[in-house]
Amino acid sequence: MRGGVQRNRAVAGEQCDVFPTDCPTRDMVDHVTSRWGVWVLISLRSNGLRFHELRESIQGISEKMLSQTLRALVEDGLVWRKVEPTTPPQVTYGLTEFGRDVGEPLTELFDRITRQLSPRGTG
Amino acid sequence: MRGGVQRNRAVAGEQCDVFPTDCPTRDMVDHVTSRWGVWVLISLRSNGLRFHELRESIQGISEKMLSQTLRALVEDGLVWRKVEPTTPPQVTYGLTEFGRDVGEPLTELFDRITRQLSPRGTG
DNA sequence: CAGGATCCTATCCGATACTG
DNA sequence: CAGTATCGGATAGGATCCTG
Numbered sequence: 504m505r506g507g508v509q510r511n512r513a514v515a516g517e518q519c520d521v522f523p524t525d526c527p528t529r530d531m532v533d534h535v536t537s538r539w540g541v542w543v544l545i546s547l548r549s550n551g552l553r554f555h556e557l558r559e560s561i562q563g564i565s566e567k568m569l570s571q572t573l574r575a576l577v578e579d580g581l582v583w584r585k586v587e588p589t590t591p592p593q594v595t596y597g598l599t600e601f602g603r604d605v606g607e608p609l610t611e612l613f614d615r616i617t618r619q620l621s622p623r624g625t626g
Numbered sequence: 627m628r629g630g631v632q633r634n635r636a637v638a639g640e641q642c643d644v645f646p647t648d649c650p651t652r653d654m655v656d657h658v659t660s661r662w663g664v665w666v667l668i669s670l671r672s673n674g675l676r677f678h679e680l681r682e683s684i685q686g687i688s689e690k691m692l693s694q695t696l697r698a699l700v701e702d703g704l705v706w707r708k709v710e711p712t713t714p715p716q717v718t719y720g721l722t723e724f725g726r727d728v729g730e731p732l733t734e735l736f737d738r739i740t741r742q743l744s745p746r747g748t749g
Numbered sequence: 750c751a752g753g754a755t756c757c758t759a760t761c762c763g764a765t766a767c768t769g
Numbered sequence: 770c771a772g773t774a775t776c777g778g779a780t781a782g783g784a785t786c787c788t789g
Contacts, residue, residue, distance in 0.1 A: 522684050522685055524686045533664075541656075
């Protein structure tokens, strides 16, 4: 089985049997798997978070990158942004349906690596 | 429910409820989701490939980045490398068990995004 | 609290040239 | 064929300052 080299399993109509530069899927995957995008998506998987909560959750991310990453994810339709015009203003981020859809395999990836690197399972 | 903020679902013993810099899992995820690592892993998911086959499969990657990415993935134990001392030499790469384990959610991610971006499902 | 603007550095990454 | 070494441009990304 397995046929040829790159044919993905014809999931949506085999338009991508290699990974060309102009494939929109590739672009989106690159966004999703961007340095900080991964962690934002995983962080938001269970519930919405405020800007600062996200920042605390993802150790090492700067305000700039967090804001930049969030903006990109919102543009891509993976994350929603809710502004509550209070004082001080509260902004909450969460996953859209698409975001959850994408976040699932990402979380699975995270879990599997955690499991593999865990000292418990290996011994 | 969902309890607190970041607790992942205690998959391997809740040692990471945030994503600290010194978490080995985080490092590994960063490798896996690196710019080219994603595509190498997805490319290799069905069968082993030669260096040039990989290069053709992943449009836009340079020899340098491919070799660099492969070396990193081999070091991480995700990819094996088999050298056949023929002339000219043939080097084949493929996924280890861990690599397949990790490649699965990655492929799923790819599939979901493809499905979402596919003109067929949306209309 | 949330985040934009600027500056500057580290790194990524591609092109080229060379080796076994 | 399958790489390695080096250089240089592009970009990512952190630190700081500033606004609503």
